[in-house]
Amino acid sequence: QKEVEQDPGPLSVPEGAIVSLNCTYSNSAFQYFMWYRQYSRKGPELLMYTYSSGNKEDGRFTAQVDKSSKYISLFIRDSQPSDSATYLCAMRRGNEKLTFGTGTRLTIIP
Amino acid sequence: GAVVSQHPSRVICKSGTSVKIECRSLDFQATTMFWYRQFPKQSLMLMATSNEGSKATYEQGVEKDKFLINHASLTLSTLTVTSAHPEDSSFYICSARPGLAELYNEQFFGPGTRLTVL
Numbered sequence: 001q002k003e004v005e006q007d008p009g010p011l012s013v014p015e016g017a018i019v020s021l022n023c024t025y026s027n028s029a030f031q032y033f034m035w036y037r038q039y040s041r042k043g044p045e046l047l048m049y050t051y052s053s054g055n056k057e058d059g060r061f062t063a064q065v066d067k068s069s070k071y072i073s074l075f076i077r078d079s080q081p082s083d084s085a086t087y088l089c090a091m092r093r094g095n096e097k098l099t100f101g102t103g104t105r106l107t108i109i110p
Numbered sequence: 111g112a113v114v115s116q117h118p119s120r121v122i123c124k125s126g127t128s129v130k131i132e133c134r135s136l137d138f139q140a141t142t143m144f145w146y147r148q149f150p151k152q153s154l155m156l157m158a159t160s161n162e163g164s165k166a167t168y169e170q171g172v173e174k175d176k177f178l179i180n181h182a183s184l185t186l187s188t189l190t191v192t193s194a195h196p197e198d199s200s201f202y203i204c205s206a207r208p209g210l211a212e213l214y215n216e217q218f219f220g221p222g223t224r225l226t227v228l
Contacts, residue, residue: 008151034216034217036219041201041222041224042221042222043114043116043203043205043219043220043221043222044154044203044205044219045219046216046217046218046219049216088153088154097144097156097159098144098156098217100153100154101153102152102153103152103153105151
């Protein structure tokens with residue numbers, strides 16, 4: 001079993017819809033949780049960063065962490081075609097290395 | 111702020127040659143830099159972690175004599191793929207972690223280098 005599980009998709013939704021992306025993990029020691037967006041043939045771009053449980057909102061993006069369920073989510077409101085990309089969840093304990101999910105390919109249909 | 115650059119963005123080389131990839135943090139000092147490789151439609155695989163002025167720590171299964179990493183300064187790390195072979199063709203991505211306390215928990219990625227070995 002992988003430490004971090006993420007549905008690879010692909011996921012296609014119409015423009016304007018709310019997108020929900022999720023990851024589950026098995027290591028309860030993870031403390032820091034990130035979401036990265038990666039466009040094709042580009043490096044990942046940090047979207048959201050959360051420490052421990054709770055919600056964090058930044059514009060159209062909301063990140064949620066539920067440590068009791070070992071489950072994290074990223075919500076995208078009012079989705080745009082420019083949001084089409086691969087979204088990677090990542091997490092780590094302390095200063096240890098990041099552990100990534102496999103990424104979910106998202107396409108927003110105009 | 112927090113920009114990481116990589117050079118070159120794309121390289122094609124013949125089998126048996128060595129290729130050097132540079133990773134620079136442009137507007138911050140990076141105490142730690144990471145090197146990843148990514149195959150098509152797959153996630154990032156950590157190859158090694160390097161701290162400025164010390165030897166890199168390689169992940170299990172990564173040949174340290176084949177993938178030479180140098181982190182000579184707080185803004186520059188290099189990855190040299192020695193005696194490259196077609197199976198080394200991949201997308202190599204570096205990332206850097208700032209030394210500043212308020213950004214220490216974040217990690218910023220470069221744009222990646224696509225290596226093709228003929």
